[in-house]
Amino acid sequence: MAKKIQESSVKQDSSSFFEDVFEVARQIPKGRVTSYGAIAAFLGTRKSARMVGWAMNMAHSVHPKVPAQRVVNRNGILTGKHHFATPVLMQQLLEKEGIKIENDTVVDFENKFWDPAKELAL
DNA sequence: TTCCTGACTCCAG
């Protein structure tokens, strides 16, 4: 059956969901972090936070490279660290930027949090 | 084609 092929074809208007995620992620200032949900909400699909994480999966394949280490879950936990080259790479990258990590969680997360809807508000 | 999984989040208890 043809299913909903026409939808997929028309879905490409200006930029795909992934590319939007990459752009936002690249805007994250050094020493700051944000969450999957924040990005998803900024793009208008709050419930699609999982897709943001999925997009991060191919973050290493796009150009320029996306700082996926600056994207954590809503609790500031480095849930995606296991997907990096090494489980500690994500933490090391963040600490190098001035962010402290304790027990796989961003210290003072609320203060380091960078909200795209707020900072990128047009 | 269907079924399962996943770098999430919200809601209820």
Next chain:
DNA sequence: CCTGGAGCCAGGA
């Protein structure tokens, strides 16, 4: 604070 269930979209078997 923790646990379980539902919603979300995409990709692999």
